[in-house]
Amino acid sequence: MQLIARNITHHYGGTAVLEDISFAIGAGEIVCVVGPSGCGKSTFLRIAGGLERPDSGEVLVAGAAPEGSLNPLTYIFQDFALLPWRSVAGNVSLVLEDHGIRGAEARAIVADVLARTNLSDFARALPRQLSGGMKQRVAIARALAVKPAIMLMDEPLSALDSQTRELLMDDLVALWQRERFSACYVTHNLNEAVRLGSRIIVLSRRPGRIREVVEIDMPIDQRAERLAELERLQRRVWEIMREEAREADREIADVP
């Protein structure tokens, strides 16, 4: 399945937030979206997921979702959003209950996704017993349980310390190699973008327009070893963004 954004433009009140955003995410692609603070990255993701309607433009999905997909476009948030009184398995099964899947069928799906995300040993643990990194792994397992066609990831690692973030990036790379998931991955972190993205969409400051699309054709499993090349790519993306980020940083908020 492909997600196609065409000419997305959006305002909040008098504030123009996104302007004429067009790009597509193909099956098996991780497309990263970066840009200065407040340039409309999260707004774009909400529009892509159908949570908000753009003022103009459209988001289309083309092609069939994976067989048995319960939610073709599935979010992963930075704050994990786990229910504290439910175990790891219980948090994952909740999304299945929402779709009327219970009992043995639900247990089989939960066991499968926990195995795929190396969480089987933690099935009975409660969120408070887990580190931030493990909580986000549970959130990823929960997203996979509904067999998404495209995951919409909003700063998924930004609540984690840098070492945990590295570990989670390794996990996402390994998961991608096994499952070739598709994702629109919004991040502030250019290192994540060059490690994970097949393409990086660089937005301008608000209203976010596409400044440049940086293609990364280095195989994802080689990136952890080719750090010098990645560093160069990361610097290139930063060069594109730097002035706009500085101006966004110095902007005085238009609030009463």
Ligand SMILES: Nc1ncnc2c1ncn2[C@@H]1O[C@H](COP(=O)(O)OP(=O)(O)OP(=O)(O)O)[C@@H](O)[C@H]1O
């Ligand atoms: N529901 C809303 N109502 C009014 N303004 C909003 C709403 N949501 C976002 N905004 C404003 O729209 C602009 C873009 O916000 P958005 O969160 O999409 O940007 P972002 O690029 O994800 O930001 P950041 O990098 O800081 O996470 C900001 O100025 C924000 O204050």
